[in-house]
Amino acid sequence: xxxxxxxxxxxxxxxxxxxxxxxxxxxxxxxxxxxxxxxxxxxxxxxxxxxxxxxxxxxxxxxxxxxxxxxxxxxxxxxxxxxxxxxxxxxxxxxxxxxxxxxxxxxxxxxxxxxxxxxxxxxxxxxxxxxxxxxxxxxxxxxxxxxxxxxxxxxxxxxxxxxxxxxxxxxxxxxxxxxxxxxxxxxxxxxxxxxxxxxxxxxxxxxxxxxxxxxxxxxxxxxxxxxxxxxxxxxxxxxxxxxxxxxxxxxxxxxxxxxxxxxxxxxxxxxxxxxxxxxxxxxxxxxxxxxxxxxxxxxxxxxxxxxx
Amino acid sequence: xxxxxxxxxxxxxxxxxxxxxxxxxxxxxxxxxxxxxxxxxxxxxxxxxxxxxxxxxxxxxxxxxxxxxxxxxxxxxxxxxxxxxxxxxxxxxxxxxxxxxxxxxxxxxxxxxxxxxxxxxxxxxxxxxxxxxxxxxxxxxxxxxxxxxxxxxxxxxxxxxxxxxxxxxxxxxxxxxxxxxxxxxxxxxxxxxxxxxxxxxxxxxxxxxxxxxxxxxxxxxxxxxxxxxxxxxxxxxxxxxxxxxxxxxxxxxxxxxxxxxxxxxxxxxxxxxxxxxxxxxxxxxxxxxxxxxxxxxxxxxxxxxxxx
Numbered sequence: 001x002x003x004x005x006x007x008x009x010x011x012x013x014x015x016x017x018x019x020x021x022x023x024x025x026x027x028x029x030x031x032x033x034x035x036x037x038x039x040x041x042x043x044x045x046x047x048x049x050x051x052x053x054x055x056x057x058x059x060x061x062x063x064x065x066x067x068x069x070x071x072x073x074x075x076x077x078x079x080x081x082x083x084x085x086x087x088x089x090x091x092x093x094x095x096x097x098x099x100x101x102x103x104x105x106x107x108x109x110x111x112x113x114x115x116x117x118x119x120x121x122x123x124x125x126x127x128x129x130x131x132x133x134x135x136x137x138x139x140x141x142x143x144x145x146x147x148x149x150x151x152x153x154x155x156x157x158x159x160x161x162x163x164x165x166x167x168x169x170x171x172x173x174x175x176x177x178x179x180x181x182x183x184x185x186x187x188x189x190x191x192x193x194x195x196x197x198x199x200x201x202x203x204x205x206x207x208x209x210x211x212x213x214x215x216x217x218x219x220x221x222x223x224x225x226x227x228x229x230x231x232x233x234x235x236x237x238x239x240x241x242x243x244x245x246x247x248x249x250x251x252x253x254x255x256x257x258x259x260x261x262x263x264x265x266x267x268x269x270x271x272x273x274x275x276x277x278x279x280x281x282x283x284x285x286x287x288x289x290x291x292x293x294x295x296x297x298x299x300x301x302x303x304x305x306x307x308x
Numbered sequence: 309x310x311x312x313x314x315x316x317x318x319x320x321x322x323x324x325x326x327x328x329x330x331x332x333x334x335x336x337x338x339x340x341x342x343x344x345x346x347x348x349x350x351x352x353x354x355x356x357x358x359x360x361x362x363x364x365x366x367x368x369x370x371x372x373x374x375x376x377x378x379x380x381x382x383x384x385x386x387x388x389x390x391x392x393x394x395x396x397x398x399x400x401x402x403x404x405x406x407x408x409x410x411x412x413x414x415x416x417x418x419x420x421x422x423x424x425x426x427x428x429x430x431x432x433x434x435x436x437x438x439x440x441x442x443x444x445x446x447x448x449x450x451x452x453x454x455x456x457x458x459x460x461x462x463x464x465x466x467x468x469x470x471x472x473x474x475x476x477x478x479x480x481x482x483x484x485x486x487x488x489x490x491x492x493x494x495x496x497x498x499x500x501x502x503x504x505x506x507x508x509x510x511x512x513x514x515x516x517x518x519x520x521x522x523x524x525x526x527x528x529x530x531x532x533x534x535x536x537x538x539x540x541x542x543x544x545x546x547x548x549x550x551x552x553x554x555x556x557x558x559x560x561x562x563x564x565x566x567x568x569x570x571x572x573x574x575x576x577x578x579x580x581x582x583x584x585x586x587x588x589x590x591x592x593x594x595x596x597x598x599x600x601x602x603x604x605x606x607x608x609x610x611x612x613x614x615x616x
Contacts, residue, residue, distance in 0.1 A: 090493070185398070188536045209517040212534060221608050223529045226520060228496045260611040294613060300529050301609045303568040305602060 002042045003249040004115050004142070005032050006134050007124020007238070008104060009048040009072065013084040014277060016091065016232050024278040025058045027081065028124030028148065031235035034282040035242025035269040036122075037065035038290050040250035045115045047071035047134065049103045051079040061283065070112045078103045091230045092207060111137040119143040120249040122241060123168070125150050128160040135167055144254050146170040146245055147199070148237065151177050166198035169254075172241055174205045187212065188219075201259065203244075205237050213263055215256055222263045223301055225271040225293075232277045236270040239282060243269035268293045310350045311557040312423050312450070313340050314442050315432020315546070316412065317356040317380065321392040322585060324399065324540050332586040333366045335389065336432030336456065339543035342590040343550025343577040344430075345373035346598050348558035353423045355379035355442065357411045359387040369591065378420045386411045399538045400515060419445040427451040428557040430549060431476070433458050436468040443475055452562050454478040454553055455507070456545065459485050474506035477562075480549055482513045495520065496527075509567065511552075513545050521571055523564055530571045531609055533579040533601075540585045544578040547590060551577035576601045 007029030014021045033044045045068045052075065059069055079102040087094045109130055121142040123131045131147060147168040153161045154177065165171060171194065175187060181197075182190035191202050191214035202214045208230065210223040244259075244266035251258060271293060272281045315337030322329045341352045353376045360382065367377055392406040417438055429450040431439045439455060455476040461469045462485065473479060479502065483495060489505075490498035499510050499522035510522040516538065518531040552567075552574035559566060579601060580589045 186536055186538075188534045206517070209514070210531070219534055219608060220611070221531045221534070222611075223518070223531065223609075226496045226527055226529070228494055230494075257612065261613050264611055264613060298613060300527060301531075303528070303530075303572055304565065305569050305572060305606060 002118060002252075003036060003040060003120045003122070003245065004045045004047065004111070004118035005029050005036065005122045005124065005242075005245075006047045006109060006131070007032060007122075007126060007148075008081055009046075009050050009054070010081040010083060012234060012278060013082075013097075014232055014234050015086040015097075016277075017087070017089055018229070018231050019277070021277050023082070025061075026083065026235065026278055028126075028235075028238045030062070030279060031238035031273065031282065032122055032124050032242035032245070033062060033067045034065050034279055035239040035266075035273070036246030036249070037067070038269070038285060038287075039243060039246035039265060042066075042249065043068040044246075045071060045112075045118060047109050047111055047115070049073040049075060049107045049109075050081075051103045052076040054080045065283075071110065071115060073103075073107075073110065075103050085234070087233065091233055094233075109134050109137075116140070119252070120245055121145045122245040123147045124238060124241070128153055128157050128164045131164050132160065132167075135164070143252070144169050144245075144248060146172065146241065148172045148241055149177070151180055154180050162197060168199055170201040170203065171199040172203040172205060172237070172244075174207070174237070178202070178204045191219075203263065205240065207233070207236070211240065211263060211267060213259060215259075218256055220256070220260045220263065222260075222267045223297070224267060225296060225300065227271065227274065230274045233274050234278065236273050239273035240266040240270040242266070264294060264297050268297060310426060310560075311344060311348060311428045311430070311553065312353045312355065312419070312426035313337050313344065313430045313432065313550075313553075314355045314417060314439070315340060315430075315434055315456075316389055317354075317358050317362070318389040318391060320542060320586060321390075321406075322540055322542050323394040323405075324585075325395070325397055326537070326539050327585070329585050331390070333363075333369075334391065334543065334586055336434075336543075336546045338370070338587060339546035339581065339590065340430055340432050340550035340553070341370060341375045342373050342587055343547040343574070343581070344554030344557070345375070346577065346593060346595075347551060347554035347573060350374075350557065351376040352554075353379060353420075353426060355417050355419055355423070357381040357383060357415045357417075358389075359411045360384040362388045373591075376423075379418065379423060381411075381418065383411050393542070395541065399541055402541075417442050417445075424448070427560070428553055429453045430553040431455045431472075432546060432549070436461055436465050436472045439472050440468065440475075443472070451560070452477050452553075452556060454480065454549065456480045456549055457485070459488055462488050470505060476507055478509040478511065479507040480511040480513060480545070480552075482515065482545070486510075486512045499527075511571065513548065515541070515544070519548065519571060519575065521567060523567075526564055528564075528568045528571065530568075530575045531605070532575060533604055533608065535579065535582065538582045541582050542586065544581050547581035548574040548578040550574070572602060572605050576605060
C-alpha cells in the first residue's frame, strides 16, 4: 500500500452563473481520491468521516475508483459535513452561503493499522490539528507528505499551521494565501519565505492562470488549459492535488523533473473537474481522455528553441 | 530592408511604488525598436514624430541600436508627445496623470521611399486612422502586419479600428481589451470572435500571467517570468511586440512553430523591460544576457512527458 489521502468527504450545494445544484457529493478527499485514481493502480487509502446520511451509492462510487474506505468513519447518528457556496460572474471569487460542520466538528482521524506502510501522504485541507494527528499516528515517516491548507486556518490557527508546515515536504496554496502566509506581494519573495517554514517544495495555485512550483532556486510553471467555459471551479485545487500525488505515488520518483510531470497531470485533472458540476466529470474518465488532455497541455506550452 | 516600425516616440513621467521619474524617453515605437534590435541585424525603419525638444542624445541612442530615423519627423517648433502615469501597488492598474498630445495631435505619417520594400510591419498603438494611412502608403503588402491597439480606440474609434483589423495578420491586445472587443468573458470564445474580424493570429497579453497565441484551432501559451520585483511595467507590451516582430523579421518564417519562438523572445524582452524604469534595461543588453534570459523561460516551462 502506498497512498494515504486524508480530507473531507462532504455534501456541497453549488451555484454558478451556469446553474445550481442540490446537495451533491463533494469534499477535498473525494476530489483528491478520484483524480489520483487515474494515475495509480494501487489502492487509495482514505481517512475521513461522514454521517449516516451519506449514501451507499457514493461509497460504492469511491470503491469503483479503487478507494479503500477502511479508514472512512461512518457516524450513523450524525450528519455529513455540508458546504454551500455561490460563485460570482468572474468565477474567481465566491461567497460561502452555509457551512455545517456536523461530523467534522469532532473529527478524530484514525489511521487503520493496514494503512501504516503508506509512502505517500496527501493531507487535504482540514484544521491543522487534525492534519498533525494523522502525521503523529504514522510509525514510519512517509517518503513524501503533501499538505493543502487555506486562508481560514492562517486566520484562526496560524501557530498550529506553522507547526504542521514544519513537518511536510510539499505545500499547496493559492496565490493570495501565499501572500498572506509570507507577508510578501511578489510570489518569488513569498516562496523564498515559505520554503524556510519547512516545506521543501511549494506549489502556488493561480486558478485560471496556472500553477508555480518552487524548490530551492528552481521554479517551474504549468499553465491552466484555456477553456471555453469554466462551469464550476469547486474541487479544482483538490483534483490538481490528486493528479499530482497519484502520479508521484505510482512512479515513486520525487525528483524535480518528475514533480513537473506530476503538476501537468494535476493540471489536467483540474481542467476536467471544472467542466461539470462537482465530481461529475471525474467519474469514469478513460485513459484515452486523460492522454488526450495531457497532450493538449504539451501542445499548449512546448516550443523548440535551440540556443547556440 | 525588412522591418518597419510605426508608433509613438515620447516623453514619459512615471511613478511606481518603487520611485518616480522626471521626463524620460518612452513611446511604443521606442520600446518596440529597442527590443527588436536584439533579434535582427537589419536596420529597423522607424516612422514617428517628435518635437524640437526631443534630445539628440536619444536619437543617437536609437541609431546605436540600428534604428533608421529617416522616417522620424522632427517638428522643431512643437513639443514631443508626453504621458504621465502612476501605478497602483499591485502594478496591474494605473492612473493617467497627464496626456499632452503635442506633435501627435496632427501626426501625418509619411513612409519614406527607402522603406517601401519592408516585409514586416509593426503598427504600435496609435489612433487607427494613422495606422490605416501607413498601410495605404505601402505599394506592396508586407509579408506580415502586426497591430497593437488599446481600449481607448475601442471606445472612441471602433469603426476605424475594425477597418484596420480587417487588413492585418496579427493583433496584440490585453485580456480586458479582448473581452471588450469581443463581448465575451471567456478568452477562448473572445479569440474565436476576434479571429473572424480579420487577424489570422491573435496574441492576448495577460501581464504577469503570460500571453496566449491563438490561430485557427491552435493555442500556445507563454508564461511571464516570475520576478522578485516588477519595477515599472511601462512598455512591457511594446517590448514584447518588439522581440516578437524582430525575431520574425530576421528569420522570415511565419509558421506557427516559429511564432511560438517569437513569443518566447518577446516575453524575454518584456521581462527585462519591467526590471528598471523606462527603457533603461533595454539599452545595451548583451547577447549573453538575452540567451540566459531565454534559457530561464525554457527551464520554466519545459517538461518531458512521453505519452504511450
